Amino acid sequence: MTSTSTVDLHHSLGHYLEKGHLTHEIAILRRHRFGKRSESKSRSSQQSLLDDLVDEDLAAIESELETLAEAGRRTEPALSKPRRRPLPPQLPRTEIRHEPESTTCQCGCQLSRIGEDVSEKLDYEPGRFSVERHIRGNWACKQCETVVQTPVAPAVIDKGIPTTNLLAQVLISKYADHLPLYRQEQIYARAGVELPRSTLADWVGRCGVELTPLVEELRQQLLAQPVLHTDETPVPMLSPGKKRTHRAYIWAYAPTRYADLQGVVYNFQPTRAGEAARTFLADWRGKLVCDDYGGYKAGFAGGITEVGCWAHARRKFHELLERNESPIAERALACIGTLYEFERRGSELPAAERQRLRDTEARPVVEKLRDWLTGQRSQLTNGTRTAKAID
Incomplete structure (x- = not known):
């Protein structure tokens, strides 16, 4: 062979x-x-x-x-397909005509219009349906018996009735x-x-x-960014054939709000295994802003730089304050709130000025907060909620 x-x-x-x-x-x-489940009379x-x-x-x-x-088409007998219902006649219609750029045949004769093909697509604008009537004229040359017609434009759903507007509306x-x-x-x-x-x-x-x-x-464009944010969120997933759902996860990846590229990629995974993040990030070696979930640790060992997330750190103290379990939480939240205020002030500044603001005003607050929390942590028993929040 x-x-x-x-x-x-x-x-x-x-x-x-x-x-x-x-x-x-x-x-x-x-x-x-x-x-059998679809045969039940009462469906939730x-x-x-x-x-x-x-x-x-x-x-x-x-x-x-x-x-x-x-890709590997073989000749098969055509199967009869159910006929599609005509679109409601009361809907307004917009005619879009498609005619050849030239009505002169290649032999030099003038083409004659001998008919037309009409197809209808269902369109949608917010609050209003309408119908696009695509009329493609048939032009023929009597001399050389040539028929010319504008080809059907590509569509998201081949031979389907929805326009891109309607598909966008549904999505x-x-x-x-x-x-x-x-x-x-x-x-x-x-x-x-x-x-x-x-x-x-x-x-x-x-x-x-x-x-x-x-x-x-x-x-691919996200992976060209030097800094990315990520987090994973649980969602229920139905396994076909089973009568219950189990927990799956959607991993979100996004650049910083100051990056030229703004977008989020949601990566669905059936589990929370750290392999999902490692596969998505592949050979990327930038700075990753995330929580302290252990699934990211292997990536950090492989060259990704770990950047702690203030929102996740703040959340632990906020939960303590809601439960009235720690006098430390209120002061920690006040310091973190000051840092957030610096970020609000710097949000519209050029990058260099924003960096100067962080260095001169935010850095002293962070260092003072760290020294104070370290002192408080030394007086706490391991395993308490306050200790975990500080850690």
Whole structure:
């Protein structure tokens, strides 16, 4: 066997294994989505939310399978697809005409318009639906029997009805405004448009796949920054086939507020293992602002510089003060508040002046606070909440 044949074999095998893995994932998700649990008469809002997530995952995986199928397409008998409902006729329509740049044939004859193809996309502006009518004229040359038509413009969802405006509305409503898809379905129905949750979930899943390169590009730009902030937040994750959720984590990474690049990358992980941060940061060796979670320690041993987070340190003293458990907490919070005030004063200053403010005014406060806390800590028993806050 030649080396080329070996490479082709490995490629085909990898393609087959990936397709098999995705197909298995779909089977598990569908078993959860359409199993006995969906037959229950009384369904909670929480279950509706979980069903939305499953539908989104199904759409994302199906989108990846379509990409794999496109790469290694084989001739298969066409399957009949359900007919799509026409868009409501009462919605306002905007006609967008697409005609060739030239109506002169390559042979020199004048083209004649012989018809047109019309496709409709559902558009949305805040509070109002409308329909875009894309009319692509068919132009023919009688002399050489040539037909010319402007090609269909690329779309996020090929042959789908939503415009980018509508897709953006669904995503922003779900992720920024925290409107679950079943509520969006109700809102759109009041506007006279029926958009089932399953359809909305399909759109969300496919948009997630299409946005993946953008997320990776943002990650690469973040890793070019000298200083990053990070924190991890627990979220419930539904395991298909199981009747309960377990704790997963979303790790957030962002540059400082003074950086030229402003953005956040959210990295979902099924556990809180420190390997998640090490994999995301890879060969990055900058300064990492974080809490004292042990999962970051291996990165610090590998060359990342640890920078403690004042917000996390302050929180421990704030919790003590709320419980009235420590007279030390009030004074510590007052000192930290002074440091915060310096930062507010310096927020609009150029970097050099902000550094001078920190050196001349903030540094003495930090040093005094450290000396005082060290003295207080020497009088405390290990394991107390006050001792832990100081540590």
